[in-house]
Amino acid sequence: MPAVISRRSLYCLAAAASLLALWPAGAATADDPPGSSTPPPPASGSGGSSDGRSVAASATHSQIRLSYPKGGGGSGKKGNLAAIDPNWKPPACWYEPVFTPEGLKDFVKSSGGDGDVGIHESWFGTGLWTDHYKDGKPEANFDDPSSMADGYKNYNIGKGGYFWRSVAPDESDPDSWQCGRIMFWQPAGQVPKIPHAPTPKMLAEYAYNRVKIPETKIELKPQAKSTVNVPTWVWLDKGTFKDVVVRAELPNTGLWAETTAKPVSLHLDPGTDDADTFPSSGTCNFNTDGSIGTPYKAGDANQNPPCGISYLHATDGNPYQLKASITWKISWKGTGGAHGDLPDGTFQTTQDMNVQEIQTINR
Structure with a gap:
């Protein structure tokens, strides 16, 4: 069975040739805990857009769309604001829709199943994608191994809705570990009622950092x-x-x-x-x-x-x-x-x- 390997764990494995043999062994490995000295490699894997088209994206790339109705033009030198409150920071992580059921099926087929199911967790190979999202097998949520996520039948095709995934602009931020659910399904027209679900205020805070x-x-x-x-x-x-x-x-x-x-x-x-x-x-x-x-x-x-x-x-x-x-x-x-x-x-x-x-x- 293909392994569940985090990006940081993948980095460690690639750095130690003696551990490469563990890749096909089917071991499920977790990321190093927050505060680990192990440096993360660049984000890897592919994601999908919520309209079903495959895009080159990972859990560090958001689909939030920005526009500048006023004051965004001009060719002069510009810069970002610095918040006067030293304790304020933009949101470290949140969840957003990334795949339709059909889009997820197409992604697994076209990519070979190499991609992110969360900020700190990637799945490589089709097996775990099909086990959980096609064949209904439960899977541990990454933030709490004792918390199990129910599986899905045939990617929930025919039910509408979207699969939601966690997003973090900076996966090295310790607060990004607060969004540890693996990718989950939500009916269309509904925003999940969970911690770190998107809100208008969260979007406003995200926009603050883009002024x-x-x-x-x-x-x-x-x-x-x-x-x-x-x-x-x-x-x-x-x-x-x-x-x-x-x-x-x-x-x-x-x-x-x-x-x-x-x-x-x-x-x-x-x-x-x-x-x-x-x-x-x-x-x-x-x-x-x-x-x-x-x-x-x-x-x-x-x-x-x-x-x-x-x-x-x-x-x-x-x-x-x-x-x-x-x-x-x-x-x-x-x-x-x-x-x-x-x-x-x-x-x-x-x-x-x-x-x-x-x-x-x-x-």
């Missing part, structure tokens, strides 16, 4: 070099930063969510303690028209800017590193009127600031 934010480029006056004790004005014109919306949809579930990132403030870090910020907190809020601060104009030299910096000491050939970060407020809405907030995010850029020791400057 692309434009580079924070601020306007300065003076631009080339600041002067000790003379304020440098900082501003952003209206329309520089706009809301970004990411939509995530999970096919064949009816679930969707839209995550919206709205810019709310600019924070300035002068790069030295020998500086004053305006306001003193260093945080400049967006104006009602979407701008920040006020552009410098002739006659403002002796005034403190609503948003800016005053350096107290000159640089010595090594410029200060001015950090400018936009804070984005994150909200979401989804299927059935669900909605809520997610942790604020930031995106930061750094630029050189040279400061000269001159007390007056012509403007």
Whole structure:
């Protein structure tokens, strides 16, 4: 009987030639437990799409579809948000439909049965696929060997519905072990009522990690070099930063969510303690028209800017590193009127600031 071999176990076997003879022996081996020092190899195996077509996918590849209804265009440099809450992270794993009954049968026949039945478990050869999904033999759930999954007759063809499989973008994340069921069937139009089943909030959290934010480029006056004790004005014109919306949809579930990132403030870090910020907190809020601060104009030299910096000491050939970060407020809405907030995010850029020791400057 073909073996049930995890990707990590397969890696270990391939690294030790003396163990290769175990492959056809029919042993069912489990992954190393979380925290193991054994490095996982690249994901292997094939999956299938829920419309029955075979696709090159594994349990590390999701079928969630992303779109950008707002703010996703443009050719400028972009980056991902960093959550202000250090304890927040996107979902480590979840379940989603991957095969129709007919699609699973076609996959086993066309691939020879080499593929993933879960995040940390792959089956190689047709025997175990047909034993469990065709001939009705029960099989242990990977997360709990004492938990048995009932088998299926002829891949449940004629019953409709989908076979669901666990998904983890990063299988090395210890939290991905929380989704340990082997692939299971669910009637069409139903989302399983189990831990880590997909929800609108889960999709919103997934989308959060795909929000692309434009580079924070601020306007300065003076631009080339600041002067000790003379304020440098900082501003952003209206329309520089706009809301970004990411939509995530999970096919064949009816679930969707839209995550919206709205810019709310600019924070300035002068790069030295020998500086004053305006306001003193260093945080400049967006104006009602979407701008920040006020552009410098002739006659403002002796005034403190609503948003800016005053350096107290000159640089010595090594410029200060001015950090400018936009804070984005994150909200979401989804299927059935669900909605809520997610942790604020930031995106930061750094630029050189040279400061000269001159007390007056012509403007």
